[in-house]
Amino acid sequence: MIASPRPDALLSPELPTPGRVVFIGAGPGVADLITLRGARALASADVVLFDALADPALRDLAPHAEWIDVGKRGFVHGTAQQRINALLVQHAQAGARVARLKGGDPSVFGRLEEELEALAEHGISFEVVPGVTAALAAAAQTARPLTRRGLGRSVALATAMTHNQALDVGRRGQPRADTEVFYMAGQQLQALSEQLRAAGWPEEAPVLAVSRAGWPDARHSQHTVATLGQASTEHAGRPTVVTVGIGATPVRQGTAAIAGHQSPTPVQS
Numbered sequence: 183m184i185a186s187p188r189p190d191a192l193l194s195p196e197l198p199t200p201g202r203v204v205f206i207g208a209g210p211g212v213a214d215l216i217t218l219r220g221a222r223a224l225a226s227a228d229v230v231l232f233d234a235l236a237d238p239a240l241r242d243l244a245p246h247a248e249w250i251d252v253g254k255r256g257f258v259h260g261t262a263q264q265r266i267n268a269l270l271v272q273h274a275q276a277g278a279r280v281a282r283l284k285g286g287d288p289s290v291f292g293r294l295e296e297e298l299e300a301l302a303e304h305g306i307s308f309e310v311v312p313g314v315t316a317a318l319a320a321a322a323q324t325a326r327p328l329t330r331r332g333l334g335r336s337v338a339l340a341t342a343m344t345h346n347q348a349l350d351v352g353r354r355g356q357p358r359a360d361t362e363v364f365y366m367a368g369q370q371l372q373a374l375s376e377q378l379r380a381a382g383w384p385e386e387a388p389v390l391a392v393s394r395a396g397w398p399d400a401r402h403s404q405h406t407v408a409t410l411g412q413a414s415t416e417h418a419g420r421p422t423v424v425t426v427g428i429g430a431t432p433v434r435q436g437t438a439a440i441a442g443h444q445s446p447t448p449v450q451s
């Protein structure tokens with residue numbers, strides 16, 4: 183059970199108003215990774231449209247709201263998205279305070295643009311409350327900073343998955359950034375390994391796979407571009423991000439111990 187958020191000045195002054203939609207990033211894992219602003223907006227909602235990744239414990243924040251599962255698993259993608267758009271519009275036009283709860287951050291691989299366009303078509307106002315995206319949760323979980331002073335100056339959030347579920351990293355010949363974090367490739371790690379090489383990553387470049395970052399049963403494993411395929415069994419059936427480049431390397435031995443970091447699972451190589 184999560185304690186109700188306090189009506190505190192630190193929290194957002196914005197309450198969801200009737201006929202308005204608030205997009206809320208739920209964060210990647212357990213319910214307490216939602217922001218205070220997101221928790222408050224959720225607590226004020228009449229209707230919550232949520233995806234499959236959301237922690238069921240978040241329901242405790244809005245026990246009186248109508249919760250509607252719009253997770254896309256098992257649906258044809260286009261149809262599911264149109265249904266979600268229609269539900270958002272329908273409930274907002276009926277005067278409800280609508281919360282659209284999305285895993286991680288709504289702006290990262292969340293199809294937020296399509297839902298915003300649907301609202302704009304009908305003149306419905308909205309707010310977007312950010313959340314902790316999976317790439318950041320994975321970095322925190324494994325104490326591997328995504329940027330490194332003097333070594334890692336750029337980070338790219340990428341997906342290798344095309345809209346028709348094919349894997350395509352592209353044959354660029356050089357990496358996009360010092361660190362690239364790939365979403366939605368967990369089921370095709372061997373293929374990702376091959377495509378990373380074609381995209382310009384050296385075979386020995388460090389790679390980190392993290393699944394269910396932010397959850398108590400999070401797992402991570404350490405690889406190179408050449409050996410990434412070995413991670414398939416470890417992370418099968420679990421939401422996984424793959425970090426490639428300098429941000430995938432562990433910090434110098436001893437630093438994590440000084441900071442009191444606890445490794446969630448033994449690191450494999």
Ligand SMILES: C[S@@+](CC[C@H](N)C(=O)[O-])C[C@H]1O[C@@H](n2cnc3c(N)ncnc32)[C@H](O)[C@@H]1O
Nearest residue numbers: 210286287290315316365366394395421422423
């Ligand atoms: C449709 S994308 C949504 C991303 C989400 N909006 C975010 O900001 O994290 C789903 C992908 O996010 C990644 N993901 C989501 N939650 C995760 C978690 N807890 N641990 C690792 N990867 C996660 C996986 O790559 C998964 O296939």
